[in-house]
Amino acid sequence: MAFIDIKKTDLTHIQKIDAEHQQMALFINQLYSSAKKSDFHDTYNIFKNFLSATNEHFFTEETLMKENNYQGYFSHKLEHDRVIKKLKSIDEQFYANINVINAEELSNLKKWFFNHLELSDKKLGAFLIEKVFR
Numbered sequence: 120m121a122f123i124d125i126k127k128t129d130l131t132h133i134q135k136i137d138a139e140h141q142q143m144a145l146f147i148n149q150l151y152s153s154a155k156k157s158d159f160h161d162t163y164n165i166f167k168n169f170l171s172a173t174n175e176h177f178f179t180e181e182t183l184m185k186e187n188n189y190q191g192y193f194s195h196k197l198e199h200d201r202v203i204k205k206l207k208s209i210d211e212q213f214y215a216n217i218n219v220i221n222a223e224e225l226s227n228l229k230k231w232f233f234n235h236l237e238l239s240d241k242k243l244g245a246f247l248i249e250k251v252f253r
């Protein structure tokens with residue numbers, strides 16, 4: 120079984136958002152396998168891909184929120200900003216040749232991913248669907 124597995128019930132039903140979540144989950148799974156092998160360069164490369172996919176994804180959601188005058192924009196963006204800050208600090212550690220990606224860090228990331236998906240992204244998805252089909 121994969122470390123992170125996006126089930127049907129985890130979908131927002133906004134195609135672009137769901138596809139990007141899938142891509143992020145793929146990178147997190149790769150990080151998990153690579154961290155187990157403790158291969159520094161491999162883990163760093165996957166992490167860089169994950170960081171840029173996350174930045175792109177947050178941009179997608181934030182653009183959709185702004186374009187549609189979404190009320191929950193600020194609190195949702197705040198959660199994104201918090202994660203980016205955390206990922207940037209991990210990136211700085213990598214830059215200093217320190218690999219802080221371990222089982223605990225990945226399990227926190229997984230918890231955040233599903234928590235955010237459930238509480239923020241699905242709410243946004245429902246709002247966008249409602250707006251389009253109203």
Ligand SMILES: [Fe+2]
Binds near residue numbers: 180195239240
């Ligand atoms: Fe989000």
Ligand SMILES: [Fe+2]
Binds near residue numbers: 180236
């Ligand atoms: Fe998301």
